[in-house]
Structures are given as structure tokens and as C-alpha cells.
Amino acid sequence: xxISRPTDIADEQAxxxxxxxxxxxxxxxxxxxxxxxxxxxxxxxxxxxxxALIYLIGVMFVGARSGLYRGVxxxxxxxxxxxxxxxxxxxxxxxxxLDELIPLLAFNVSAIVSGGLAGRLKDRAxxxxxxxxxxxxLLQLSDQLQRAIKAEDVAAIARxxxxxxVIEDIEIQLGEDGxxxxxxxGAQARGNGMPGRARPFEDFxxxxxxxxxxxxxxxxxxxxxxxxxxxxxxxxxxxxxLAVDRCILLEQLSETLAAQLSEELKSxxxxxxxxxxxxPLTAIxxxxxxxxxxxxTLTPRQEDEMLAxxxxxxxxxxxxxxxxxxxxxxxxxxxxxxxxxxxxVEILGxxxxxxxxxxPDQEICKEVPVAFAVTRANAAMxxxxxxxxxxxxxxxxxxxxxxxxxxxxxxVSCFLEIxxxxxxxxxxxxxxxxxxxxxxxxxxxxxxxxxxxYIAKGFIEAFGGTIEIHSPVIEKMGTNVxxxxxxxxxxxxxxxIADADTDS
Amino acid sequence: xxxxxxDDEPAIIAALQPALAAQGYGLTCAATASEALGHxxxxxxxxxxxxxxxxxxxxxxxxxxLKKISGATVIVLSARHQEAAKVRALDEGADDYIxxxxxxxxxxxxxxxxxxxxxQAAGNLAxxxxxxxxxxxxxxxxxxxxxxQVKLSPKEFALLEALCRHAGCVVTQRQLxxxxxxxxxxxxxxxxSYIALLRQKLEYDPSEPELVITEPGVGYRLAVNVEH
Numbered sequence: 001x002x003i004s005r006p007t008d009i010a011d012e013q014a015x016x017x018x019x020x021x022x023x024x025x026x027x028x029x030x031x032x033x034x035x036x037x038x039x040x041x042x043x044x045x046x047x048x049x050x051x052a053l054i055y056l057i058g059v060m061f062v063g064a065r066s067g068l069y070r071g072v073x074x075x076x077x078x079x080x081x082x083x084x085x086x087x088x089x090x091x092x093x094x095x096x097x098l099d100e101l102i103p104l105l106a107f108n109v110s111a112i113v114s115g116g117l118a119g120r121l122k123d124r125a126x127x128x129x130x131x132x133x134x135x136x137x138l139l140q141l142s143d144q145l146q147r148a149i150k151a152e153d154v155a156a157i158a159r160x161x162x163x164x165x166v167i168e169d170i171e172i173q174l175g176e177d178g179x180x181x182x183x184x185x186g187a188q189a190r191g192n193g194m195p196g197r198a199r200p201f202e203d204f205x206x207x208x209x210x211x212x213x214x215x216x217x218x219x220x221x222x223x224x225x226x227x228x229x230x231x232x233x234x235x236x237x238x239x240x241x242l243a244v245d246r247c248i249l250l251e252q253l254s255e256t257l258a259a260q261l262s263e264e265l266k267s268x269x270x271x272x273x274x275x276x277x278x279x280p281l282t283a284i285x286x287x288x289x290x291x292x293x294x295x296x297t298l299t300p301r302q303e304d305e306m307l308a309x310x311x312x313x314x315x316x317x318x319x320x321x322x323x324x325x326x327x328x329x330x331x332x333x334x335x336x337x338x339x340x341x342x343x344x345v346e347i348l349g350x351x352x353x354x355x356x357x358x359x360p361d362q363e364i365c366k367e368v369p370v371a372f373a374v375t376r377a378n379a380a381m382x383x384x385x386x387x388x389x390x391x392x393x394x395x396x397x398x399x400x401x402x403x404x405x406x407x408x409x410x411x412v413s414c415f416l417e418i419x420x421x422x423x424x425x426x427x428x429x430x431x432x433x434x435x436x437x438x439x440x441x442x443x444x445x446x447x448x449x450x451x452x453x454y455i456a457k458g459f460i461e462a463f464g465g466t467i468e469i470h471s472p473v474i475e476k477m478g479t480n481v482x483x484x485x486x487x488x489x490x491x492x493x494x495x496x497i498a499d500a501d502t503d504s
Numbered sequence: 505x506x507x508x509x510x511d512d513e514p515a516i517i518a519a520l521q522p523a524l525a526a527q528g529y530g531l532t533c534a535a536t537a538s539e540a541l542g543h544x545x546x547x548x549x550x551x552x553x554x555x556x557x558x559x560x561x562x563x564x565x566x567x568x569x570l571k572k573i574s575g576a577t578v579i580v581l582s583a584r585h586q587e588a589a590k591v592r593a594l595d596e597g598a599d600d601y602i603x604x605x606x607x608x609x610x611x612x613x614x615x616x617x618x619x620x621x622x623x624q625a626a627g628n629l630a631x632x633x634x635x636x637x638x639x640x641x642x643x644x645x646x647x648x649x650x651x652x653q654v655k656l657s658p659k660e661f662a663l664l665e666a667l668c669r670h671a672g673c674v675v676t677q678r679q680l681x682x683x684x685x686x687x688x689x690x691x692x693x694x695x696x697s698y699i700a701l702l703r704q705k706l707e708y709d710p711s712e713p714e715l716v717i718t719e720p721g722v723g724y725r726l727a728v729n730v731e732h
Contacts, residue, residue, distance in 0.1 A: 311607070314605070318605055322584055325585075326585075329585070338587075338588060340692075340721065341692055341693070342720075342721075343696050345711065346696065346718050347718070347720055348711075349711050349712045349713060349718065350717075350718045350720055352711075352712050353712055353713075353714075353717075356712075366711065368711050371700065372693075372696065372697075372700070374693065374696075378585075378587070378721065379587065379720035379721035380584065380585050380587050380720045380721045381585065382720070383720045384584075384585075
């Protein structure tokens with residue numbers, strides 16, 4: 001089916017052309033016949049000069065309309081008819097006086113002049129149309145090539161953009177030593193075992209900003225010798241070279257950036273690990289060895305303090321290694337196959353419980369006027385990230401100042417706001433707080449791992465949500481962290497449960 | 505109570521030994537799955553503390569074998585964020601789990617809960633549950649909170665009974681759906697709704713429950729001896 005379609009179109013086109021040619025001939029004949037009739041009328045009322053002029057106008061029309069050849073044909077017909085049927089002596093050919101010769105000459109000269117002019121005009125118009133088509137093709141090609149990101153995609157995009165045109169196929173060979181040699185042309189056998197004659201091709205060099213990039217081969221589907229409407233292959237090659245060059249530069253740039261990024265990450269990771277692992281380890285080692293060495297000489301109170309140090313620092317180590325693992329999870333990508341329907345209200349309750357055990361004296365104002373807020377998430381990760389945000393608000397919001405936790409809904413999302421009344425986060429810092437290992441400059445901020453907000457953001461985004469920071473909140477104080485998570489639509493409606501479950 | 509700890513880290517065993525001995529528990533250890541199965545077959549074992557990451561087998565796979573051989577209580581030692589593995593282990597027959605690293609208080613609390621369950625199972629099904637604020641009479645279907653009677657609907661009672669019979673241990677969502685709806689594939693939103701209703705009736709602050717605790721991603725746990 002597909003193969004026959006282009007032929008159908010060609011057939012229709014040819015049929016259409018034949019039709020147009022016939023109409024054009026009929027039009028010319030009509031003009032000539034009208035002119036003849038006008039001439040006959042003029043002769044009948046004894047106006048021979050007017051008669052000749054009317055005929056002249058007719059011939060000029062045909063010439064202007066249909067070009068030189070038909071103009072001359074019309075002139076010859078007009079000469080014959082005028083001489084044989086109209087001018088005295090009727091029904092005889094021959095020129096006896098100058099009066100008879102002049103009209104014949106005038107017919108032919110005017111036909112030649114008008115036909116020549118018309119022909120030249122038509123050629124110009126056709127050339128202009130062809131040039132416009134070529135430019136349009138090049139413009140479209142360069143437009144389409146903007147989409148290319150990889151050098152390997154350039155040929156495929158160009159192939160699509162140039163269809164249909166004389167360029168049947170484009171092969172790009174990257175690298176200095178391509179098989180194709182620039183300037184070479186010839187014919188190659190059809191690939192894929194397709195039957196048919198060998199196809200002509202032309203090779204061009206692709207030159208980029210830093211020397212030769214490769215070669216391009218245009219395989220052509222050229223009607224014999226006809227090069228009108230054929231795009232300028234050199235210009236196409238230049239456009240391809242530009243696109244390939246851009247793609248290669250882009251690839252190199254992103255590789256460099258990626259290498260740089262992972263280098264930065266590596267060094268941040270190393271310095272973080274060496275600091276955040278060693279500090280608690282040092283404290284534990286010191287306390288444990290003291291307990292052993294000074295056994296019997298320590299007061300119970302001192303012993304207690306050292307034991308407390310050990311378990312506090314262990315908890316810190318545990319949190320830190322957990323954060324590193326979470327970071328690894330985020331980098332590896334969190335598969336949503338682990339997600340279940342989770343009620344944010346319920347998980348918020350769990351996180352608040354853990355936070356109250358950690359900070360027993362902290363005042364927390366709660367505004368949760370919502371029964372359920374069901375989303376798709378990993379429940380343990382959701383608890384972890386809410387805990388991280390609450391802990392941040394308490395630690396950075398200034399010791400002892402109350403924090404506010406608010407959960408609201410609209411039709412599609414739930415919004416968890418955690419607001420502290422601390423010094424706030426400067427605009428410049430706000431952009432960086434989600435970066436890995438980013439820590440603020442004051443001593444409390446230096447205490448953190450620099451991973452809490454990074455992990456929160458990573459988890460939230462895995463759940464299809466967003467996190468935003470607004471600071472200051474009021475009177476140059478406070479930070480508002482707002483998490484929005486998409487609600488699971490089908491779970492919004494609380495099932496009607498009272499009916500089916502009553503004591504009977 | 506005879507406890508077998510299955511873990512390939514000798515330091516953990518050394519650290520746990522004195523605390524467990526002080527509680528009157530006997531502790532032996534196995535480093536591999538095959539060693540554990542051999543031990544359970546040869547010696548009377550009441551409780552197995554099972555690390556899921558064993559060198560010679562997937563810990564989850566030996567849970568049903570352990571239970572078949574000895575009927576011992578199985579408590580799984582697992583890492584944070586492995587909720588799917590925990591749920592699988594619980595569905596395979598494990599009785600509870602505890603996250604590593606854990607404090608000894610937490611471990612002892614779990615062991616006490618398991619011990620209580622074991623003793624209940626040894627005598628016939630208990631006909632009542634009693635803890636500090638909550639008393640449930642299963643036969644008369646009566647619930648008292650700090651002495652005050654609380655009226656529960658049949659489904660609420662079914663869920664509370666399942667939680668009470670495993671008091672202190674985690675009960676998976678699946679187990680609760682079976683208890684309440686006899687269908688493990690029922691909509692989990694029903695369960696959430698009923699747990700919310702139960703909390704409305706039993707909790708001081710239903711949005712921060714202290715009695716019916718959520719175990720994120722796993723299920724629920726009835727806290728015992730809640731302090732107020």
C-alpha cells in the first residue's frame with residue numbers, strides 16, 4: 001500500500017497537468033477565434049485598419065499568455081487567415097502590395113516580441129519560485145536540526161526534514177577518516193537488496209569550528225540531467241556540519257560538567273564522612289576507654305555522663321549513616337513499585353510522636369483540620385522526611401520557640417506547612433539549602449549533616465510532590481517550609497462505613 | 505525462655521548476652537541459616553532473633569521452616585526502609601520485627617511482649633486483655649478505658665481484638681484486613697477509616713495516637729503499659 005501511494009500522487013499530478021495544457025490550448029484558440037470574428041466585423045463595416053489592429057491585439061494576447069512558440073504559431077495562423085480569407089483578393093494567398101505585407105509582418109513581429117517577453121518573465125518567476133523553495137527547505141532543515149542533541153541524530157533528522165526532495169538518503173560519517181571522499185561523486189548499488197539501478201551520490205566534507213568533523217554522502221534520486229528545484233547540496237552540508245559541531249560541543253560540555261560535579265560530590269562526601277563519622281567515633285572511643293581505664297575511681301554521676309555520651313553519639317552515627325544511605329537511594333532513583341496508599345495525616349502523627357520523644361519540651365502548635373490525606377508514597381520515607389523537616393524547624397528555629405504544623409487540602413493536593421519563628425533563611429541561602437552537604441554558617445547549622453533537606457526534597461519529588469521555602473514569614477523572622485503532595489483521587493471520599501457496621 | 509540469635513556478627517552476641525542473662529533468658533547463637541535450623545531441631549527453643557541478611561540463605565525463606573520445626577516465636581532483625589521485606593517476613597509467619605540498631609530497652613520490651621503471647625498461646629486463647637489504661641473482655645465483647653466502658657461497633661471490636669491478641673507486637677495491614685473483613689485484598693481505606701474511628705474512641709489525641717500505634721508501611725501495634 002505504502003509503496004503505491006507516491007505513484008498514485010504522480011499519476012494524479014500528470015492527469016492534472018494534461019488537463020491544464022488542454023485548457024491553455026482552448027484559451028488560446030478562443031482568443032484567436034474572437035479576434036478573427038472581431039476582424040470580420042470590422043472588415044464588413046469597411047474599417048480595414050481597425051480590422052488588422054484587432055487581429056494584432058489577439059496575436060499579442062496569445063504571445064503574452066502562452067509564450068514565444070504559441071505566439072508565433074498564432075501569428076502564422078493569423079497571417080494565413082488574414083491573407084487568404086479576409087484581405088483582397090479573397091481566397092488567394094500572396095502579397096501584392098505593401099498594405100498587405102505590413103499587417104502580416106506586424107502580426108509576426110508582435111508575436112515574437114510579446115511571446116519572448118512573456119517567456120522570459122515566466123522563466124524568471126519560475127526561477128524565483130525554485131529559489132524560494134530551496135530557501136524554504138534550507139530554513140526548515142536548520143529549524144529541525146535545532147532539535148538534535150546527539151551527533152548521531154543529525155542524519156535522521158535531516159532525512160526527515162528533506163523529505164520529499166531529490167536527496168533520497170543522507171549518510172554521515174564522523175571522524176577524520178571516513179570512507180567517503182569530499183568532492184567525490186558516483187553511483188552506489190541500492191542497499192537492503194532492493195532492486196533497481198545504482199543511485200547517484202555526492203560527498204561533501206563536514207567542517208566544524210575546530211577542523212574536519214567527517215563527511216556526508218547525499219544519495220540522490222535525480223531525474224536525468226534535471227537540476228532545477230534541487231537544493232544546494234553544499235549549503236545543506238554546511239547546515240549539517242553546524243548541527244554536528246554543536247552536538248559534539250554539547251556532549252563534551254555535559255561530560256565535563258558531569259565529571260566536575262561528581263568530583264565536587266566526591267570531595268564533599270569525603271570531607272563529610274571524615275568529619276561526621278569521626279567526631280562521634282572520637283567521643284565514643286574517649287568515653288569507652290575512660291570507663292575502662294578509670295573503673296572504680298569514677299563517681300556514679302561521671303560514669304552516667306560518659307555512658308550517656310556513648311549512646312547519644314551512637315544515635316548520631318546511626319542518623320548520619322541512615323542519611324548517607326538515603327542519599328544513595330535518591331541517587332539510584334526510588335522505584336514507585338515500593339509505593340502504597342499512605343495517609344499523610346497518620347504519618348504526620350507518627351513523625352510528631354518521634355519528634356516529641358526526641359525533644360520532650362518543645363512546644364508544637366498543630367492545625368490539622370483534616371481526617372485523611374491519602375497519597376502514593378513510601379510510608380517510612382514519608383515519616384523520615386517529615387521528621388527531618390520538624391527537626392530542622394526545632395533546631396534552626398531557635399531553642400524553645402514554638403513551631404507550627406499545619407495540614408490543609410485542596411481538590412488535588414495536600415499541603416503540609418512547617419513554620420518556625422527563628423532567624424529565617426536569607427534569599428541567597430534559600431537556593432542552596434537543598435544541595436547535598438550544604439550547611440549554614442552558624443555553629444548550630446554546622447552541626448547538621450547537610451543532608452536533611454536534600455533527602456526531604458529527593459523523597460518528596462519521588463512521590464510527585466514539591467517542597468518550597470518561604471522566609472522571612474513575619475516581621476523579618478521565621479521560615480515556612482511547605483510540602484505539597486498529590487492526593488490519590490479515588491481515596492478522597494471516605495467510604496460509607498456506618499451502615500454496614502452496627503450492633504444488632 | 506530460651507532464645508536463639510541468628511546473626512553472623514559476634515560483637516552483637518557478646519553485647520546482648522549479659523543483659524538477656526540478667527532477665528533470666530538463655531541465649532545461644534547461630535551464624536548461618538543451616539546452623540540455626542539444626543539448633544532449633546535439636547534443642548528446645550522458645551524464640552528466634554533472626555537477622556534477614558544471612559550469608560547462606562535469604563532469612564525470609566527459613567522463617568516458615570523454623571516455625572514448622574519448633575513453633576518458636578520469630579522476631580526479625582531488619583534495617584530501616586526495608587518495609588517490604590518486613591511485611592514479607594511477617595506474612596511468612598514471623599511474629600514481630602525490630603529495626604537495627606536497637607537499644608536494649610526496646611529489645612527487652614519486644615521479648616516481653618513475645619513471651620506474654622507465647623504463654624497465652626500455651627494455655628487456650630485468653631478470654632481477656634488487661635493493660636494499664638485498656639481492658640478488653642473478648643467473651644463479653646466489653647472494652648473499658650481507665651475503667652470507663654467504651655462502646656465499639658463489631659468491626660471496631662474485631663480490629664481491637666486482633667491488636668490485643670498481639671499486644672506489643674506488630675500486626676500487618678493484611679492480618680487486620682483478614683480480621684475485620686475476612687479478605688486480605690479489601691480496600692485499605694476501610695482499615696484506615698476504622699482505625700481512625702477506634703482512635704477517636706480510645707486515644708487522648710487521635711492525631712497523635714499513643715495506644716494504637718502506626719508502624720509506617722507495615723501495620724499497627726497496640727502499645728502496652730502506656731504512661732500518662
